[in-house]
Amino acid sequence: MFIQVPKGTQDILPDDAPKWYYIENKIREVLTKYGYQEIRTPAFEYTELFIRGIGESTDIVTKEMFTFPDRKERSLTLRPEGTAPVVRAYLENNMDRASKVVKLFYIGSMFRCEKPQGGRFRQFNQFGIEVIGTKSPEADVEVIMAALEIYEKLGLKNLEIVINSVGCKKCRVDYIQKLKKFLSNKKDLLCLECVKRYEKNPLRVFDCKKDSCQKIMETAPMITENLCPECKLHFEEVKSHLDDFKIKYHLDPKLVRGLDYYTKTAFEIVGKGLGAQNAIAGGGRYDDLVEELGGKPTPGVGFAAGIERMIMVMNQQKINWPKPKCIDIFIVKVSAENKDTAFRLLQKIRNSGLSADLDYSNDSLKSQMRIANKIGARYTAIIGEEELSKDMVTLRNMQTKEQKKVKLDEIEKELKKGSGLNI
RNA sequence: GUGGGCGUAGCUCAGUUUGGUUAGAGCCCUGGAUUGUGGCUCCAGAGGUCGGGGGUUCAAAUCCCCUCGCUCACCCCA
Missing domain, CATH: 3.30.930.10 (Bira Bifunctional Protein; Domain 2)
Structure with a gap:
């Protein structure tokens, strides 16, 4: 271990x-x-x-x-x-x-x-x-x-x-004396623990869960009566x-x-x-x-x-905990060749104030989509040859499956529209 | 500190009574079906010092001893 x-x-x-x-x-x-x-x-x-x-x-x-x-x-x-x-x-x-x-x-x-x-x-x-x-x-x-x-x-x-x-300080001392006096001739009826308590802190005898001790304490003087x-x-x-x-x-x-x-x-x-x-x-x-x-x-x-x-x-009580915030946008690259662009875009999106992440591996697009789904990303931004040639990404709303091509500079604007993809 | 229950895959557990081939299931994970698109489905795969050590035995997850950990109760407290 x-x-x-x-x-x-x-x-x-x-x-x-x-x-x-x-x-x-x-x-x-x-x-x-x-x-x-x-x-x-x-x-x-x-x-x-x-x-x-x-x-x-x-x-x-x-x-x-x-x-x-x-x-x-x-x-x-x-x-x-x-x-x-x-x-x-x-x-x-x-x-x-x-x-x-x-x-x-x-x-x-x-x-x-x-x-x-x-x-x-x-x-x-x-x-x-x-x-x-x-x-x-x-x-x-x-x-x-x-x-x-x-x-x-x-x-x-x-x-x-x-x-x-x-x-x-005052009334407790008086009370403890009174309680000790009450218990002094009943010591042999108390359990072993309570005899110790009697010496150390007689108030604790009240806490004992044994019936025999409880019974004795029923008639004991109460602190509230002796304040x-x-x-x-x-x-x-x-x-x-x-x-x-x-x-x-x-x-x-x-x-x-x-x-x-x-x-x-x-x-x-x-x-x-x-x-x-x-x-x-x-x-x-x-x-x-x-x-x-x-x-x-x-x-x-x-x-x-x-x-x-x-x-x-x-x-x-099955209280509903607030849901933690999910990532706004997960960048997905079609092939390893888009890696650098993806990395630059990632940081750019983060700098704009949105949360973003990507998978650094060269795994398949499908696998990257799975990750996006698993972490609950609201959107994915897909980068491939087609998009790169036009300086765009494919922005996909993971809930509605709607997607559209968006200029790199306009991703932020698109997401901040509020309702998100309304395309 | 005292007493009971439990430790098998990342998670939840079966198998232990009555020792016997390569230790199982579900979920999760990975890959594929679908060569640029997640969840659902199907298929395949990965993953285990059976908590650890010692003993008995031809043979131990299984029996015995020790130990560590978790858990519940007592004590006490948040």
């Missing part, structure tokens, strides 16, 4: 590439309308950024990062997510001084060293947005609406919004704005996200029929992150969305 792509990576082949730029353009179009500006950060950062940003005990940091030393033994890591780098860039470039609220978006590859699975890759692409500098619940809602509009414009259907509040007044009010306002815009959502007090920096609002957008990896976007508020990374206390909110998973949903 030849060398293959590394595990969990993939080639985007010419047939699929247009899907990607179609999606990327739509993302840029919608987010620009919402007042966001694009930012591009490096593919790797100093490892410490992610340890401090995402959290030392998270799965991403403990077992999923591509980490390697540079030549001076400084530890680098391929970015596993986009928020920490954006906040780093925000601080490093003093963006807080330019305006009070900064609204950024990014599109790019992320890297996590996990075992690949349906909808899960080691290099995958996300787009995401970050609103830094406001604690207004309107920002939380705007972020969700921006994501929804992108999905809607691309034709995605059957999406569900799941939302929760995970509280702030401090500020968090409770914030959550109420977020919900009422969503109601106001008639955006349907599903409240899930058990939704806990895997990154430590989330506070208050946490949400996911879930696609149906995607298998186990069904979250196409996830995000929330991170009011402590900027400070964690060395800035002044500054609130923020955002989300990250998986582009591969979007494409999976779109393919599954």
